[in-house]
Amino acid sequence: MSKRTISLRLIFACLTTFLVFLVLTNTRLYGKADDLPGERVDGITINLPTLPGGEEMPGVTFHHDLHMDYVKEKGKDCSVCHLKEKEDGPFVFKYMRISDTNVETDMAIYHDNCVSCHTQVKQEGKKSGPMEAQCRACHNSREEAASAWTPISFDKSLHNRHETAKSISPPMGQGDQNCGACHHRYDESADKIYYAKGEEDSCFYCHQSSSHDPSDALFGKKMQKESLTLKKASPMRKAAHNACVACHQKSVNKEPAGPVDCKGCHDLEAQKKIKRIPEPTRLKRNQPDLLLITGWDKKMAAPEEILKAAEQHMSPVAFNHTLHEKASDNCRTCHHDALKSCRECHTTAGIEAGGFVKLETAMHGRMNNGTCIGCHNEKKSSSDCAGCHALMPEKGFSGTSDATCKTCHSVDALAIGLQNMLPDDITLLLQTTTQERVSGYGIIPAEKIPEKVMIGHIADQYQPTEFPHGRIVKAIQQRVEKSGMAKAFHKNDMTLCAGCHHNTPATDKPQKCDSCHGRTDGIKEDGRPGLKGAYHGQCIGCHQEMNIDAVQATDCNACHKEKR
Numbered sequence: 001m002s003k004r005t006i007s008l009r010l011i012f013a014c015l016t017t018f019l020v021f022l023v024l025t026n027t028r029l030y031g032k033a034d035d036l037p038g039e040r041v042d043g044i045t046i047n048l049p050t051l052p053g054g055e056e057m058p059g060v061t062f063h064h065d066l067h068m069d070y071v072k073e074k075g076k077d078c079s080v081c082h083l084k085e086k087e088d089g090p091f092v093f094k095y096m097r098i099s100d101t102n103v104e105t106d107m108a109i110y111h112d113n114c115v116s117c118h119t120q121v122k123q124e125g126k127k128s129g130p131m132e133a134q135c136r137a138c139h140n141s142r143e144e145a146a147s148a149w150t151p152i153s154f155d156k157s158l159h160n161r162h163e164t165a166k167s168i169s170p171p172m173g174q175g176d177q178n179c180g181a182c183h184h185r186y187d188e189s190a191d192k193i194y195y196a197k198g199e200e201d202s203c204f205y206c207h208q209s210s211s212h213d214p215s216d217a218l219f220g221k222k223m224q225k226e227s228l229t230l231k232k233a234s235p236m237r238k239a240a241h242n243a244c245v246a247c248h249q250k251s252v253n254k255e256p257a258g259p260v261d262c263k264g265c266h267d268l269e270a271q272k273k274i275k276r277i278p279e280p281t282r283l284k285r286n287q288p289d290l291l292l293i294t295g296w297d298k299k300m301a302a303p304e305e306i307l308k309a310a311e312q313h314m315s316p317v318a319f320n321h322t323l324h325e326k327a328s329d330n331c332r333t334c335h336h337d338a339l340k341s342c343r344e345c346h347t348t349a350g351i352e353a354g355g356f357v358k359l360e361t362a363m364h365g366r367m368n369n370g371t372c373i374g375c376h377n378e379k380k381s382s383s384d385c386a387g388c389h390a391l392m393p394e395k396g397f398s399g400t401s402d403a404t405c406k407t408c409h410s411v412d413a414l415a416i417g418l419q420n421m422l423p424d425d426i427t428l429l430l431q432t433t434t435q436e437r438v439s440g441y442g443i444i445p446a447e448k449i450p451e452k453v454m455i456g457h458i459a460d461q462y463q464p465t466e467f468p469h470g471r472i473v474k475a476i477q478q479r480v481e482k483s484g485m486a487k488a489f490h491k492n493d494m495t496l497c498a499g500c501h502h503n504t505p506a507t508d509k510p511q512k513c514d515s516c517h518g519r520t521d522g523i524k525e526d527g528r529p530g531l532k533g534a535y536h537g538q539c540i541g542c543h544q545e546m547n548i549d550a551v552q553a554t555d556c557n558a559c560h561k562e563k564r
Helices: 003-025 064-073 103-123 156-164 228-232 236-250 262-266 268-272 303-312 321-326 359-364 372-379 383-389 401-408 423-439 469-481 484-489 493-499 531-545
Strands: 043-046 060-063 185-187 192-194 290-293 317-320 453-455 465-467
Touching (some): 060 064, 290 321, 290 423, 317 321, 383 469, 423 484, 469 484
Antiparallel strands (some): 043 060, 290 317
16 A cells, blocks of 8 residues: 555545544534524624625624623723714714725724724633634624524504603604604705604605515515605614614613613513503594595596496495504504505506506405405404314305405495485495494304204214304304404304304204215315314314313313223
8 A cells, every 4th residue: 555545544534533523522613602692683794895806705793782791791881882973962873983984994993993802802801702813703604693583563552652752852843742753754855854744654665674575565566666765765774773772872861761782672572571552542644534445536526427436346345444453553554655545556457656456456465464355364363263264265256255245345335326425424324334344243042052962973982972062152152242353244143153064055054064074084086074084173173273272182082982
Protein backbone atom coordinates (compact mmCIF):
# COMPACT_ATOMS: atom_id res chain seq x y z
CA MET A 1 0.00 0.00 0.00
CA SER A 2 1.43 3.38 -0.97
CA LYS A 3 2.10 6.22 1.46
CA ARG A 4 -0.36 8.39 -0.49
CA THR A 5 -3.16 5.88 0.06
CA ILE A 6 -2.41 5.74 3.79
CA SER A 7 -2.40 9.55 4.00
CA LEU A 8 -5.78 9.87 2.25
CA ARG A 9 -7.30 7.26 4.53
CA LEU A 10 -5.87 9.01 7.58
CA ILE A 11 -7.30 12.37 6.47
CA PHE A 12 -10.69 10.78 5.77
CA ALA A 13 -10.70 9.11 9.21
CA CYS A 14 -9.85 12.40 10.94
CA LEU A 15 -12.60 14.29 9.13
CA THR A 16 -15.13 11.56 9.92
CA THR A 17 -14.15 11.57 13.59
CA PHE A 18 -14.46 15.37 13.72
CA LEU A 19 -17.93 15.35 12.13
CA VAL A 20 -19.12 12.60 14.48
CA PHE A 21 -17.81 14.70 17.39
CA LEU A 22 -19.82 17.70 16.19
CA VAL A 23 -22.99 15.62 15.95
CA LEU A 24 -22.57 13.88 19.31
CA THR A 25 -21.74 17.08 21.18
CA ASN A 26 -24.33 19.14 19.27
CA THR A 27 -21.57 21.66 18.57
CA ARG A 28 -21.31 24.08 15.67
CA LEU A 29 -18.20 25.71 14.28
CA TYR A 30 -19.54 29.07 15.46
CA GLY A 31 -20.86 28.09 18.88
CA LYS A 32 -23.00 25.60 20.78
CA ALA A 33 -26.62 24.98 20.00
CA ASP A 34 -27.62 25.59 23.61
CA ASP A 35 -26.05 29.06 23.40
CA LEU A 36 -28.70 30.04 20.86
CA PRO A 37 -31.99 31.57 21.97
CA GLY A 38 -35.11 29.45 21.97
CA GLU A 39 -38.40 30.30 20.31
CA ARG A 40 -38.56 34.10 20.31
CA VAL A 41 -40.75 36.99 19.16
CA ASP A 42 -38.07 39.66 18.76
CA GLY A 43 -36.17 38.70 15.62
CA ILE A 44 -35.33 41.72 13.42
CA THR A 45 -33.50 41.30 10.13
CA ILE A 46 -30.80 43.91 9.44
CA ASN A 47 -30.07 43.82 5.74
CA LEU A 48 -28.26 46.79 4.22
CA PRO A 49 -27.68 46.99 0.45
CA THR A 50 -24.46 45.45 -0.85
CA LEU A 51 -21.52 47.80 -1.45
CA PRO A 52 -20.69 48.26 -5.15
CA GLY A 53 -18.22 45.53 -6.06
CA GLY A 54 -18.45 44.01 -2.59
CA GLU A 55 -19.42 40.50 -1.52
CA GLU A 56 -23.13 39.99 -0.89
CA MET A 57 -23.57 38.85 2.71
CA PRO A 58 -26.69 37.34 4.31
CA GLY A 59 -28.74 39.63 6.53
CA VAL A 60 -28.23 39.69 10.31
CA THR A 61 -30.90 38.39 12.68
CA PHE A 62 -30.94 40.77 15.64
CA HIS A 63 -32.85 39.83 18.81
CA HIS A 64 -34.12 43.11 20.20
CA ASP A 65 -35.45 41.99 23.60
CA LEU A 66 -32.30 39.99 24.27
CA HIS A 67 -30.28 43.22 24.00
CA MET A 68 -32.89 45.25 25.89
CA ASP A 69 -32.51 42.94 28.89
CA TYR A 70 -28.83 43.89 29.13
CA VAL A 71 -29.60 47.60 28.69
CA LYS A 72 -32.19 47.49 31.51
CA GLU A 73 -29.75 45.56 33.71
CA LYS A 74 -27.29 48.46 33.31
CA GLY A 75 -29.99 50.97 34.30
CA LYS A 76 -30.09 52.56 30.86
CA ASP A 77 -32.80 53.15 28.26
CA CYS A 78 -33.33 53.21 24.50
CA SER A 79 -30.84 56.09 24.09
CA VAL A 80 -28.02 53.52 24.18
CA CYS A 81 -28.91 52.60 20.59
CA HIS A 82 -31.41 55.22 19.38
CA LEU A 83 -31.28 58.99 18.83
CA LYS A 84 -33.90 61.74 18.90
CA GLU A 85 -34.52 64.42 16.31
CA LYS A 86 -35.70 66.75 19.08
CA GLU A 87 -34.82 66.69 22.74
CA ASP A 88 -38.45 66.23 23.80
CA GLY A 89 -39.36 64.05 20.82
CA PRO A 90 -39.58 60.28 20.45
CA PHE A 91 -36.67 58.01 19.65
CA VAL A 92 -35.97 57.36 15.97
CA PHE A 93 -36.19 53.67 15.19
CA LYS A 94 -32.91 53.49 13.34
CA TYR A 95 -29.70 52.34 14.92
CA MET A 96 -27.44 55.20 16.04
CA ARG A 97 -28.60 57.58 13.30
CA ILE A 98 -31.52 59.84 12.47
CA SER A 99 -31.81 58.73 8.86
CA ASP A 100 -30.02 56.56 6.32
CA THR A 101 -26.99 58.10 4.61
CA ASN A 102 -24.89 55.92 2.33
CA VAL A 103 -24.30 52.18 2.63
CA GLU A 104 -20.64 52.46 3.64
CA THR A 105 -21.36 54.93 6.46
CA ASP A 106 -24.38 53.01 7.75
CA MET A 107 -22.45 49.74 7.66
CA ALA A 108 -19.61 51.29 9.67
CA ILE A 109 -22.12 52.50 12.29
CA TYR A 110 -23.27 48.92 12.85
CA HIS A 111 -19.82 47.33 12.78
CA ASP A 112 -18.07 49.88 15.01
CA ASN A 113 -20.78 50.24 17.64
CA CYS A 114 -21.90 46.60 17.82
CA VAL A 115 -18.38 45.20 18.13
CA SER A 116 -17.47 47.92 20.64
CA CYS A 117 -20.41 46.98 22.85
CA HIS A 118 -19.66 43.25 22.53
CA THR A 119 -16.08 43.93 23.60
CA GLN A 120 -17.27 45.87 26.66
CA VAL A 121 -19.61 43.03 27.67
CA LYS A 122 -16.83 40.48 27.28
CA GLN A 123 -14.53 42.55 29.48
CA GLU A 124 -17.21 42.37 32.17
CA GLY A 125 -16.82 38.60 32.09
CA LYS A 126 -20.25 38.03 30.53
CA LYS A 127 -21.35 36.19 27.45
CA SER A 128 -21.08 38.55 24.49
CA GLY A 129 -21.86 38.73 20.82
CA PRO A 130 -19.34 38.19 17.99
CA MET A 131 -16.06 40.09 17.85
CA GLU A 132 -14.07 41.73 15.07
CA ALA A 133 -13.54 39.51 12.00
CA GLN A 134 -16.19 36.97 13.10
CA CYS A 135 -18.31 38.03 10.13
CA ARG A 136 -20.15 34.74 9.59
CA ALA A 137 -21.22 34.60 13.21
CA CYS A 138 -23.72 37.38 12.40
CA HIS A 139 -23.98 37.19 8.63
CA ASN A 140 -25.33 33.69 8.13
CA SER A 141 -28.38 32.11 6.60
CA ARG A 142 -29.07 29.65 9.42
CA GLU A 143 -32.24 29.81 11.47
CA GLU A 144 -31.05 30.28 15.05
CA ALA A 145 -34.48 30.33 16.65
CA ALA A 146 -38.02 29.53 15.68
CA SER A 147 -40.22 32.60 15.54
CA ALA A 148 -43.01 32.86 18.10
CA TRP A 149 -44.02 36.29 16.76
CA THR A 150 -47.81 36.64 16.81
CA PRO A 151 -49.62 39.55 15.13
CA ILE A 152 -51.66 41.63 17.57
CA SER A 153 -55.25 42.46 16.78
CA PHE A 154 -56.09 46.09 17.42
CA ASP A 155 -59.70 45.16 18.09
CA LYS A 156 -62.60 47.20 19.46
CA SER A 157 -61.51 46.66 23.06
CA LEU A 158 -57.99 48.02 22.46
CA HIS A 159 -59.39 50.83 20.30
CA ASN A 160 -61.77 51.85 23.10
CA ARG A 161 -58.92 51.96 25.64
CA HIS A 162 -56.84 54.20 23.39
CA GLU A 163 -59.82 56.36 22.47
CA THR A 164 -60.46 57.20 26.15
CA ALA A 165 -56.86 57.17 27.52
CA LYS A 166 -56.07 60.37 29.42
CA SER A 167 -52.38 60.16 28.56
CA ILE A 168 -53.00 60.60 24.82
CA SER A 169 -53.33 64.12 23.46
CA PRO A 170 -54.24 64.71 19.80
CA PRO A 171 -51.28 66.45 18.11
CA MET A 172 -53.29 67.68 15.13
CA GLY A 173 -56.07 69.58 16.87
CA GLN A 174 -58.85 68.47 19.13
CA GLY A 175 -61.20 65.85 17.82
CA ASP A 176 -63.68 63.59 19.54
CA GLN A 177 -61.63 62.11 22.36
CA ASN A 178 -58.26 60.95 20.96
CA CYS A 179 -59.13 60.18 17.34
CA GLY A 180 -56.81 62.82 15.91
CA ALA A 181 -53.79 61.37 17.70
CA CYS A 182 -53.69 58.41 15.32
CA HIS A 183 -56.05 58.97 12.40
CA HIS A 184 -54.85 61.31 9.70
CA ARG A 185 -55.23 61.97 6.02
CA TYR A 186 -52.65 63.18 3.55
CA ASP A 187 -52.83 66.47 1.68
CA GLU A 188 -50.91 65.84 -1.55
CA SER A 189 -50.71 69.51 -2.59
CA ALA A 190 -49.35 70.68 0.79
CA ASP A 191 -47.37 67.46 1.40
CA LYS A 192 -48.57 67.13 4.99
CA ILE A 193 -50.94 65.11 7.12
CA TYR A 194 -54.04 66.46 8.83
CA TYR A 195 -56.98 65.18 10.89
CA ALA A 196 -60.44 65.09 9.33
CA LYS A 197 -63.25 64.35 11.75
CA GLY A 198 -65.68 61.76 10.43
CA GLU A 199 -63.24 60.52 7.77
CA GLU A 200 -61.18 58.18 9.96
CA ASP A 201 -59.94 55.09 8.09
CA SER A 202 -58.07 51.95 8.99
CA CYS A 203 -54.30 52.45 9.00
CA PHE A 204 -53.98 49.50 6.61
CA TYR A 205 -55.79 51.34 3.82
CA CYS A 206 -52.78 53.63 3.22
CA HIS A 207 -49.99 51.90 5.11
CA GLN A 208 -49.87 48.74 3.08
CA SER A 209 -48.02 45.70 4.37
CA SER A 210 -44.69 45.08 2.64
CA SER A 211 -45.52 41.38 2.79
CA HIS A 212 -48.91 40.58 1.32
CA ASP A 213 -51.54 41.13 3.96
CA PRO A 214 -54.19 38.35 4.02
CA SER A 215 -57.01 40.84 3.52
CA ASP A 216 -55.37 42.14 0.34
CA ALA A 217 -56.18 38.82 -1.33
CA LEU A 218 -59.78 38.88 -0.12
CA PHE A 219 -61.33 38.86 -3.56
CA GLY A 220 -58.36 37.92 -5.71
CA LYS A 221 -55.42 40.02 -6.85
CA LYS A 222 -55.54 43.48 -5.30
CA MET A 223 -55.47 46.36 -7.71
CA GLN A 224 -52.26 48.38 -7.56
CA LYS A 225 -53.03 51.95 -6.49
CA GLU A 226 -51.10 54.77 -8.13
CA SER A 227 -52.11 57.36 -5.55
CA LEU A 228 -49.30 59.57 -4.24
CA THR A 229 -50.77 58.95 -0.79
CA LEU A 230 -49.83 55.28 -0.85
CA LYS A 231 -46.42 55.96 -2.40
CA LYS A 232 -45.61 58.31 0.48
CA ALA A 233 -47.04 56.09 3.22
CA SER A 234 -44.60 53.88 5.08
CA PRO A 235 -45.21 50.11 5.38
CA MET A 236 -47.68 49.16 8.11
CA ARG A 237 -45.10 47.56 10.40
CA LYS A 238 -42.85 50.61 10.33
CA ALA A 239 -45.77 53.03 10.73
CA ALA A 240 -47.16 51.11 13.70
CA HIS A 241 -43.81 50.95 15.50
CA ASN A 242 -43.04 54.61 14.85
CA ALA A 243 -46.45 55.71 16.13
CA CYS A 244 -47.36 53.14 18.80
CA VAL A 245 -44.00 52.54 20.49
CA ALA A 246 -43.13 56.23 20.42
CA CYS A 247 -46.47 57.10 22.06
CA HIS A 248 -45.98 54.38 24.68
CA GLN A 249 -42.57 55.81 25.53
CA LYS A 250 -43.97 59.31 26.05
CA SER A 251 -46.87 58.16 28.24
CA VAL A 252 -44.98 55.63 30.34
CA ASN A 253 -44.99 57.88 33.45
CA LYS A 254 -48.55 59.21 33.09
CA GLU A 255 -50.65 56.07 33.55
CA PRO A 256 -50.28 52.36 32.77
CA ALA A 257 -48.85 52.62 29.28
CA GLY A 258 -48.48 50.17 26.43
CA PRO A 259 -45.34 48.04 25.98
CA VAL A 260 -42.14 49.23 24.32
CA ASP A 261 -40.61 45.79 23.84
CA CYS A 262 -41.44 43.17 21.22
CA LYS A 263 -42.92 40.53 23.50
CA GLY A 264 -45.28 43.05 25.11
CA CYS A 265 -47.35 43.08 21.91
CA HIS A 266 -46.30 40.01 19.95
CA ASP A 267 -46.00 37.28 22.58
CA LEU A 268 -49.10 35.09 22.73
CA GLU A 269 -49.06 34.78 26.52
CA ALA A 270 -48.62 38.55 26.91
CA GLN A 271 -51.60 39.15 24.62
CA LYS A 272 -53.79 36.97 26.85
CA LYS A 273 -53.01 39.28 29.79
CA ILE A 274 -54.15 42.46 28.00
CA LYS A 275 -57.07 44.06 29.83
CA ARG A 276 -60.33 43.47 27.99
CA ILE A 277 -63.37 45.73 27.85
CA PRO A 278 -66.42 43.41 27.71
CA GLU A 279 -68.66 45.84 25.84
CA PRO A 280 -66.57 48.53 24.14
CA THR A 281 -68.32 51.61 22.82
CA ARG A 282 -69.31 51.63 19.19
CA LEU A 283 -66.77 52.88 16.67
CA LYS A 284 -68.07 56.20 15.34
CA ARG A 285 -67.83 56.81 11.59
CA ASN A 286 -71.28 58.18 10.65
CA GLN A 287 -72.31 54.65 9.74
CA PRO A 288 -76.00 53.68 9.47
CA ASP A 289 -77.73 51.40 11.96
CA LEU A 290 -79.77 49.71 9.23
CA LEU A 291 -79.46 49.80 5.46
CA LEU A 292 -80.97 48.31 2.35
CA ILE A 293 -78.55 46.38 0.15
CA THR A 294 -79.74 46.38 -3.46
CA GLY A 295 -78.31 45.20 -6.74
CA TRP A 296 -78.92 48.60 -8.25
CA ASP A 297 -77.82 52.17 -7.54
CA LYS A 298 -79.91 53.50 -4.64
CA LYS A 299 -79.20 57.05 -5.83
CA MET A 300 -81.67 56.62 -8.68
CA ALA A 301 -84.15 59.44 -8.33
CA ALA A 302 -86.80 58.50 -10.87
CA PRO A 303 -89.35 55.96 -9.54
CA GLU A 304 -89.59 54.29 -12.95
CA GLU A 305 -85.83 53.62 -12.93
CA ILE A 306 -86.05 51.96 -9.50
CA LEU A 307 -89.07 49.93 -10.61
CA LYS A 308 -87.24 48.68 -13.71
CA ALA A 309 -84.15 47.80 -11.64
CA ALA A 310 -86.26 45.94 -9.06
CA GLU A 311 -87.75 43.80 -11.82
CA GLN A 312 -84.28 42.74 -13.02
CA HIS A 313 -82.46 42.09 -9.72
CA MET A 314 -82.77 39.92 -6.66
CA SER A 315 -84.95 41.24 -3.85
CA PRO A 316 -83.04 43.70 -1.61
CA VAL A 317 -81.53 42.69 1.75
CA ALA A 318 -82.44 44.45 5.01
CA PHE A 319 -79.02 44.62 6.68
CA ASN A 320 -78.57 45.23 10.41
CA HIS A 321 -75.26 47.12 10.43
CA THR A 322 -75.19 47.57 14.22
CA LEU A 323 -75.63 43.84 14.86
CA HIS A 324 -72.83 42.92 12.45
CA GLU A 325 -70.49 45.48 14.01
CA LYS A 326 -70.89 43.71 17.35
CA ALA A 327 -70.01 40.39 15.75
CA SER A 328 -66.80 41.72 14.11
CA ASP A 329 -63.42 42.68 15.52
CA ASN A 330 -63.14 45.77 13.35
CA CYS A 331 -64.46 47.43 10.21
CA ARG A 332 -61.88 45.72 7.97
CA THR A 333 -63.63 42.40 8.44
CA CYS A 334 -66.03 43.52 5.71
CA HIS A 335 -64.64 46.82 4.41
CA HIS A 336 -61.33 45.29 3.41
CA ASP A 337 -59.98 48.09 1.21
CA ALA A 338 -61.84 51.27 2.16
CA LEU A 339 -64.72 52.40 4.36
CA LYS A 340 -67.11 52.67 1.46
CA SER A 341 -70.32 51.02 0.40
CA CYS A 342 -69.57 47.60 -1.12
CA ARG A 343 -71.32 48.67 -4.31
CA GLU A 344 -68.82 51.48 -4.97
CA CYS A 345 -66.17 48.90 -5.89
CA HIS A 346 -68.21 45.75 -6.48
CA THR A 347 -70.93 46.46 -9.03
CA THR A 348 -73.24 43.93 -10.65
CA ALA A 349 -71.05 43.95 -13.79
CA GLY A 350 -67.66 44.36 -12.07
CA ILE A 351 -65.30 47.32 -12.46
CA GLU A 352 -61.55 47.91 -12.24
CA ALA A 353 -61.76 49.54 -8.79
CA GLY A 354 -63.02 46.24 -7.37
CA GLY A 355 -60.68 43.98 -9.30
CA PHE A 356 -63.63 43.14 -11.59
CA VAL A 357 -65.16 41.16 -8.73
CA LYS A 358 -68.93 41.36 -9.11
CA LEU A 359 -71.27 42.23 -6.25
CA GLU A 360 -72.75 38.72 -6.19
CA THR A 361 -69.28 37.17 -5.74
CA ALA A 362 -68.26 39.72 -3.12
CA MET A 363 -71.33 38.87 -1.05
CA HIS A 364 -71.52 35.10 -1.63
CA GLY A 365 -67.89 33.96 -1.81
CA ARG A 366 -67.38 30.93 0.44
CA MET A 367 -63.60 30.93 0.88
CA ASN A 368 -63.08 33.84 3.28
CA ASN A 369 -64.85 35.52 6.18
CA GLY A 370 -65.05 38.92 4.46
CA THR A 371 -68.19 37.91 2.57
CA CYS A 372 -71.68 37.23 3.90
CA ILE A 373 -71.69 33.52 3.08
CA GLY A 374 -68.05 33.08 4.10
CA CYS A 375 -68.61 34.71 7.49
CA HIS A 376 -71.78 32.71 8.12
CA ASN A 377 -69.94 29.48 7.28
CA GLU A 378 -67.21 30.40 9.75
CA LYS A 379 -69.83 30.95 12.46
CA LYS A 380 -71.20 27.48 11.72
CA SER A 381 -67.86 26.00 12.78
CA SER A 382 -68.45 27.00 16.42
CA SER A 383 -69.10 24.15 18.86
CA ASP A 384 -72.79 25.08 19.10
CA CYS A 385 -73.32 24.55 15.38
CA ALA A 386 -70.57 22.20 14.22
CA GLY A 387 -72.26 19.03 15.48
CA CYS A 388 -74.62 19.28 12.52
CA HIS A 389 -72.86 21.51 10.00
CA ALA A 390 -69.35 20.06 10.14
CA LEU A 391 -70.49 16.51 9.44
CA MET A 392 -72.95 16.95 6.61
CA PRO A 393 -71.95 17.82 3.00
CA GLU A 394 -72.48 21.51 2.31
CA LYS A 395 -75.67 21.95 0.32
CA GLY A 396 -75.31 24.37 -2.58
CA PHE A 397 -77.93 26.68 -4.08
CA SER A 398 -80.27 23.83 -4.91
CA GLY A 399 -83.15 21.96 -3.34
CA THR A 400 -84.16 24.39 -0.58
CA SER A 401 -82.14 27.25 -2.07
CA ASP A 402 -85.20 29.41 -2.62
CA ALA A 403 -85.98 29.38 1.09
CA THR A 404 -82.33 29.96 1.95
CA CYS A 405 -82.02 32.98 -0.36
CA LYS A 406 -85.23 34.51 1.00
CA THR A 407 -83.81 34.48 4.51
CA CYS A 408 -81.71 37.50 3.48
CA HIS A 409 -83.38 38.63 0.25
CA SER A 410 -86.69 39.15 1.99
CA VAL A 411 -87.72 42.66 0.89
CA ASP A 412 -90.19 42.34 -2.01
CA ALA A 413 -89.45 45.67 -3.68
CA LEU A 414 -92.22 45.30 -6.25
CA ALA A 415 -94.93 44.27 -3.80
CA ILE A 416 -94.29 47.12 -1.35
CA GLY A 417 -93.79 49.78 -4.03
CA LEU A 418 -90.24 50.62 -2.94
CA GLN A 419 -89.87 53.14 -5.79
CA ASN A 420 -92.39 55.45 -4.14
CA MET A 421 -91.34 55.08 -0.48
CA LEU A 422 -89.95 58.00 1.50
CA PRO A 423 -86.75 57.65 3.61
CA ASP A 424 -88.71 57.45 6.87
CA ASP A 425 -90.88 54.69 5.42
CA ILE A 426 -87.80 52.73 4.36
CA THR A 427 -86.31 53.06 7.87
CA LEU A 428 -89.52 51.65 9.37
CA LEU A 429 -89.46 48.83 6.80
CA LEU A 430 -85.87 47.94 7.76
CA GLN A 431 -86.71 47.88 11.47
CA THR A 432 -89.70 45.62 10.94
CA THR A 433 -87.91 43.26 8.54
CA THR A 434 -84.82 42.76 10.70
CA GLN A 435 -86.96 42.11 13.79
CA GLU A 436 -89.15 39.59 11.98
CA ARG A 437 -86.07 37.77 10.70
CA VAL A 438 -85.23 36.44 14.16
CA SER A 439 -88.68 36.40 15.75
CA GLY A 440 -90.38 33.69 13.72
CA TYR A 441 -88.25 30.82 14.98
CA GLY A 442 -90.39 27.78 15.79
CA ILE A 443 -89.75 25.04 18.35
CA ILE A 444 -90.84 21.47 17.71
CA PRO A 445 -93.72 20.59 20.06
CA ALA A 446 -92.54 18.36 22.91
CA GLU A 447 -95.17 15.71 22.18
CA LYS A 448 -93.64 15.13 18.74
CA ILE A 449 -90.17 14.42 20.13
CA PRO A 450 -89.54 10.81 21.22
CA GLU A 451 -87.76 10.88 24.58
CA LYS A 452 -85.79 7.70 23.94
CA VAL A 453 -84.91 5.70 20.86
CA MET A 454 -83.66 2.13 21.14
CA ILE A 455 -80.99 1.16 18.60
CA GLY A 456 -80.62 -2.59 18.49
CA HIS A 457 -79.06 -3.53 15.15
CA ILE A 458 -76.26 -5.45 16.87
CA ALA A 459 -78.41 -6.83 19.66
CA ASP A 460 -76.97 -10.26 18.98
CA GLN A 461 -73.64 -9.04 20.44
CA TYR A 462 -74.57 -6.15 22.77
CA GLN A 463 -77.54 -4.81 24.64
CA PRO A 464 -79.64 -2.34 22.62
CA THR A 465 -78.34 1.24 22.87
CA GLU A 466 -80.70 3.60 24.67
CA PHE A 467 -80.38 6.91 22.77
CA PRO A 468 -81.56 9.97 24.83
CA HIS A 469 -83.27 11.54 21.81
CA GLY A 470 -85.46 14.08 23.63
CA ARG A 471 -82.64 15.45 25.79
CA ILE A 472 -80.39 15.94 22.77
CA VAL A 473 -83.08 17.72 20.73
CA LYS A 474 -83.76 20.11 23.61
CA ALA A 475 -80.03 20.82 24.01
CA ILE A 476 -79.77 21.72 20.32
CA GLN A 477 -82.86 23.93 20.54
CA GLN A 478 -81.32 25.86 23.44
CA ARG A 479 -78.15 26.49 21.45
CA VAL A 480 -80.13 27.77 18.46
CA GLU A 481 -82.12 30.15 20.66
CA LYS A 482 -78.86 31.87 21.72
CA SER A 483 -77.95 32.83 18.14
CA GLY A 484 -79.81 35.35 16.03
CA MET A 485 -78.24 33.92 12.88
CA ALA A 486 -79.32 30.38 13.79
CA LYS A 487 -82.87 31.54 14.49
CA ALA A 488 -83.02 33.33 11.13
CA PHE A 489 -81.91 30.26 9.17
CA HIS A 490 -83.90 27.69 11.16
CA LYS A 491 -87.37 29.15 10.61
CA ASN A 492 -88.72 25.71 9.80
CA ASP A 493 -88.26 23.89 13.10
CA MET A 494 -87.82 20.62 11.22
CA THR A 495 -84.45 21.82 9.92
CA LEU A 496 -83.03 20.88 13.32
CA CYS A 497 -83.95 17.28 12.60
CA ALA A 498 -81.88 17.44 9.40
CA GLY A 499 -78.70 17.60 11.45
CA CYS A 500 -78.97 13.83 11.89
CA HIS A 501 -81.76 12.91 9.47
CA HIS A 502 -79.94 14.81 6.76
CA ASN A 503 -81.54 13.61 3.53
CA THR A 504 -85.15 13.11 4.56
CA PRO A 505 -88.09 15.45 3.92
CA ALA A 506 -88.77 18.10 6.56
CA THR A 507 -91.18 16.07 8.69
CA ASP A 508 -91.62 15.16 12.33
CA LYS A 509 -91.53 11.48 11.35
CA PRO A 510 -88.28 11.05 9.38
CA GLN A 511 -87.22 7.70 7.93
CA LYS A 512 -84.98 5.38 9.87
CA CYS A 513 -81.25 5.46 9.19
CA ASP A 514 -81.17 1.96 7.71
CA SER A 515 -83.56 2.99 4.94
CA CYS A 516 -80.58 4.70 3.27
CA HIS A 517 -77.57 3.14 5.02
CA GLY A 518 -77.57 -0.60 4.45
CA ARG A 519 -76.49 -3.00 7.16
CA THR A 520 -73.36 -3.97 5.25
CA ASP A 521 -70.15 -2.25 6.33
CA GLY A 522 -68.92 -1.28 2.87
CA ILE A 523 -69.12 2.14 1.20
CA LYS A 524 -71.69 2.35 -1.58
CA GLU A 525 -70.80 3.64 -5.02
CA ASP A 526 -72.40 7.02 -4.26
CA GLY A 527 -70.29 7.44 -1.11
CA ARG A 528 -72.87 6.42 1.49
CA PRO A 529 -71.33 4.47 4.38
CA GLY A 530 -72.92 1.35 5.80
CA LEU A 531 -75.15 1.60 8.86
CA LYS A 532 -72.33 1.00 11.34
CA GLY A 533 -70.16 3.68 9.70
CA ALA A 534 -73.08 6.11 9.55
CA TYR A 535 -73.87 5.76 13.28
CA HIS A 536 -70.26 6.00 14.38
CA GLY A 537 -69.45 8.88 12.04
CA GLN A 538 -72.50 10.86 13.15
CA CYS A 539 -72.40 10.17 16.88
CA ILE A 540 -68.65 10.28 17.46
CA GLY A 541 -68.25 13.28 15.15
CA CYS A 542 -70.98 15.21 16.95
CA HIS A 543 -69.42 14.59 20.38
CA GLN A 544 -66.05 15.75 19.10
CA GLU A 545 -67.25 18.83 17.20
CA MET A 546 -69.53 20.03 20.02
CA ASN A 547 -66.98 19.34 22.77
CA ILE A 548 -69.31 17.04 24.69
CA ASP A 549 -67.49 15.79 27.80
CA ALA A 550 -70.35 14.00 29.56
CA VAL A 551 -69.77 10.96 27.32
CA GLN A 552 -66.37 10.63 25.67
CA ALA A 553 -66.55 10.06 21.92
CA THR A 554 -64.31 7.00 22.20
CA ASP A 555 -66.07 5.41 25.19
CA CYS A 556 -67.53 2.37 23.44
CA ASN A 557 -68.90 0.82 26.64
CA ALA A 558 -71.04 3.90 27.37
CA CYS A 559 -73.23 3.01 24.38
CA HIS A 560 -72.55 -0.69 23.80
CA LYS A 561 -73.04 -2.63 27.03
CA GLU A 562 -72.13 -6.29 26.84
CA LYS A 563 -74.81 -8.91 27.22
CA ARG A 564 -74.87 -10.71 30.56
